[in-house]
Amino acid sequence: xxxxxxxxxxxxxxxxxxxxxxxxxxxxxxxxxxxxxxxxxxxxxxxxxxxxxxxxxxxxxxxxxxxxxxxxxxxxxxxxxxxxxxxxxxxxxxxxxxxxxxxxxxxxxxxxxxxxxxxxxxxxxxxxxxxxxxxxxxx
Amino acid sequence: xxxxxxxxxxxxxxxxxxxxxxxxxxxxxxxxxxxxxxxxxxxxxxxxxxxxxxxxxxxxxxxxxxxxxxxxxxxxxxxxxxxxxxxxxxxxxxxxxxxxxxxxxxxxxxxxxxxxxxxx
Numbered sequence: 015x016x017x018x019x020x021x022x023x024x025x026x027x028x029x030x031x032x033x034x035x036x037x038x039x040x041x042x043x044x045x046x047x048x049x050x051x052x053x054x055x056x057x058x059x060x061x062x063x064x065x066x067x068x069x070x071x072x073x074x075x076x077x078x079x080x081x082x083x084x085x086x087x088x089x090x091x092x093x094x095x096x097x098x099x100x101x102x103x104x105x106x107x108x109x110x111x112x113x114x115x116x117x118x119x120x121x122x123x124x125x126x127x128x129x130x131x132x133x134x135x136x137x138x139x140x141x142x143x144x145x146x147x148x149x150x151x152x153x
Numbered sequence: 154x155x156x157x158x159x160x161x162x163x164x165x166x167x168x169x170x171x172x173x174x175x176x177x178x179x180x181x182x183x184x185x186x187x188x189x190x191x192x193x194x195x196x197x198x199x200x201x202x203x204x205x206x207x208x209x210x211x212x213x214x215x216x217x218x219x220x221x222x223x224x225x226x227x228x229x230x231x232x233x234x235x236x237x238x239x240x241x242x243x244x245x246x247x248x249x250x251x252x253x254x255x256x257x258x259x260x261x262x263x264x265x266x267x268x269x270x271x272x273x
Contacts, residue, residue, distance in 0.1 A: 027183030031156040034181075034212065052245035059214045063182040113258040114232040118222050121215035121253055128252055 017044070018082040023062070025070040025077055025094070033062050033079055037090060040081035045151050046088045053129040054090065054149050060122040061092055061145050069096030069143065086153070087131070092145045098137035101126075101145070156181045156212070160191050165204075167271035172200045177209035180217040189220045196227040201236060202273045203228060206266065208241035218253055225258060238262050240269045 019040035023029040037058045041051045058079075065077055078093040107120040127133050132148040158178040165171050172195055180188055195203065203224060207213075221237075228236045238260035242250065250256050262269040 027181070028155050030181045030183050031179065049244065049248075052243075053248075055212065056214060056245065056249065059181055059212075063214065063216070067182070109254040112232050113222060113225050113255065114229055116222070118226070119219055121218055125215055125249070125252065 016082055016084065018080055019043070020078065020080045023077045023079060025066045025073070025075040025096070027063065027066055029066075029077075030059055030062055033077075034059055036079060037081055041088050041090075041149070044081065044083040044088050046149060047152060050088075050149050050152075054088065054147065057126045057129045057133075057147055058090060058092070060126050061147070064099070064101075064122055065092065065094050065096060065143075065145075069094055069099050071096075083151075086151050088149045088151060090147045090149075093138070093142060095142040099135070099143055101133075101135045156184050158184050158187060158210075160187060162191065162195065165267070165270045167267075167273050169202055169273050170200075171202045171204050171270045171273050173204045173206055173266070173270065175206045175209070179212035180210065180220075181212065181214045182216040185216040185220055188217065189223070192220060192224045196224065201228075203236065204238050204240055204262075204269055204273070206240045206269075207243070207246060210246065211243065213246055213249070215253075218249065218255065221255065221259065225255075229258070232258075234258055234260065235273070238269065238272070240264075240266065 021036045080091045104123040106124040107117045130147040131150045134146045136144050156179040161175045163173045240262050
């Protein structure tokens with residue numbers, strides 16, 4: 015039977031370390047190598063930060079985190095009950111722009127996309143969002 | 154449990170004075186304010202060169218890079234390189250520096266602290 019690891023975090027930046035530790039632990043148990051685990055740790059931190067700051071935006075709420083192995087990959091899902099958030103609409107800063115003229119910020123979603131093998135978002139019909147990140151387990 | 158970062162500052166001398174900011178622990182959006190405050194204080198005091206010693210930093214998210222970006226803009230108001238460097242970053246932070254295109258502007262140095270200071 016597929017192993018699924020679950021936790022519920024309060025929508026607060028204070029929960030970031032616990033979520034990172036939980037995801038790290040689960041990903042290692044599912045066989046993800048260390049460098050991929052580090053990538054996933056950053057990606058989930060960025061996602062949870064966005065949910066807290068932009069999704070719930072100060073309101074109370076929960077974030078459900080699930081990590082499972084599925085067909086040679088580690089699949090991580092985050093479910094919240096915040097207003098629908100369109101990740102694709104986020105305009106990151108231009109990473110080719112020199113650092114002294116580049117706009118500060120806007121790197122979080124870029125890291126989520128770059129550090130995962132796939133990233134998707136859906137607005138849930140009952141309200142809230144589901145973000146799904148996949149990291150392949152190398153053979 | 155909150156992420157924790159310990160920040161200490163020392164002044165060292167190579168061919169130029171270098172302010173070394175030692176970072177220990179983890180930096181995320183929840184605690185980056187401490188790093189930003191300390192960096193702002195140093196920049197406002199007029200330091201010319203900064204070395205971020207990340208040998209004991211086990212995690213940094215884009216929040217930390219946002220702070221580094223601000224430091225860079227304060228230290229290099231007209232662009233260029235050479236006055237802000239990172240020492241002994243973890244493999245993952247190395248990867249992020251390159252992914253975010255910071256490597257062309259912020260030096261990455263590995264090895265001995267004094268050698269890193271001498272490189273300014």
